[in-house]
Amino acid sequence: MSALIENFDAIIAGFWSTIRLAAMSAVLSLLLGTLLVALRVSPVPVLRGMGTLYVTILRNTPLTLVLLFCALGISNTLQLNFDVEDPAFNGYWLAVLGLTAYTSTFVCETLRAGVNTVPMGQAEASRAIGLTFAQSMRMVILPQAFRAVIAPLGSVLIALIKNTTVVIVAGYAEAAFVMKDMLYESAGTVVMVFLGFAAGYMILTLPVGYLTGWLARRLAVRR
């Protein structure tokens, strides 16, 4: 217990880094995921193919490899960096890049399930009254699709928050990094440290689950 209290500032700073990373990745994943689902249900075969290819590759690659590719491939070998002289900034954006590339595929597949809940007749009707594909997606299909999958999107967000624990391979230090530091210096008192950090992650994830569950009930599309 004393290890947790002594290092309280470092733990809070670690979790703040986790929140910053998860929030930015969540927003960008939602945007990219929406774009991907538009590709996957679009009437143009080439676009559908591109969307499917991206989702298939990224969704089936372990996250650690995606992040390691960001750090050692993009940053270290190709020398494409956000700002190599500011490692905290550079690592943050490399981690966001990796997490977004990975999580957006899950957002896309979740949203695609939502699109499938919208009756086909609505898409046909919106095309019949002269809306373009983009307009029918924006005004008819996606609003209903989002409302149908709020709870599953919450699960994706929870998974994202927990997935931040491996971003150290992309060169960004967050709560799990602080935990490993503490374990190294703890000289054997590991259990309290583990429990403390598990509780910390639950403080972040439990409200997400409750909130999205509540929103899903309130905003469900009644048919």
Added chain:
Amino acid sequence: MRRIVLALAALALGSTALTACGGDAGGSDSLVDKAKNDKKLTVGVKIDQPGLGVKKPDGTMEGFDVDVARYIAEKLGVPESGITWKETISANREPFIQQGQVDFVVATYSILDERKEKVTFAGPYIVAHQDIMVRSDESSVTKVEDLKDKLICQASGSNSYKRITDPAPDGQGIKAKLVPAGSYSECVAKLKGGTLDAVTTDDLILAGFAAQNPSDYKILGTPFTDEKYGVGMKKGDTASCEAVNDAIAEMYKDGTAAQLLKKWFGQTQGLQLPTEAPAFEGCA
């Protein structure tokens, strides 16, 4: 919610009970007795530390620490075939010794006062020094002070970077920029690629990595700490500790130590190797 609290409480209780019985289990059998009677020992080593303790793909072990452990075991009367290797990571060395999961540990295990409260240390069998490794064509870093505003590696689960960035007396108070990385292997990959300028930790660990590509890296040879690597064993096992100390002294006297040091670290640019046994800490 209540169920969650209950589950957490059960977990906490379980773990304290576990460590509690770990503490008083065994105890009667000292290391020397066990070696003499069973001709079998379980030894804790690192399995991912190049040059010190590595598990090869075929399952055999190699490295300086591994060879030291083999030598000690042999002096205690246990042949190579009687040794069971067990991985110990930095965070679980004390619990493994206390619970008797390993008989002794040779795993870049620095002798520290807070660790002495939990385990008994024989040795040190070698004194490593924190040092700095740079690319071999690097000319702007020649001493610790040059690390100001340079990119240095902050490896996960290691506190070596604090000896540079923390204010005195703990560290040097040098404002270097920290680049987080998952492990020292990643640090070395990033050093080679140029996303960081220097890696700093114990010179033997650095030498182990450098030995994989000796021409790419150099160690500055500006030691600024003493890390006394000891042999950890169950607290209070003084007789065994003395026996291990005798074995270590013997290892330096008969030339095995010099031979092993040359074998594992001889090629590294800039590393000074000791020639005689370090002063023992004492077993009491």
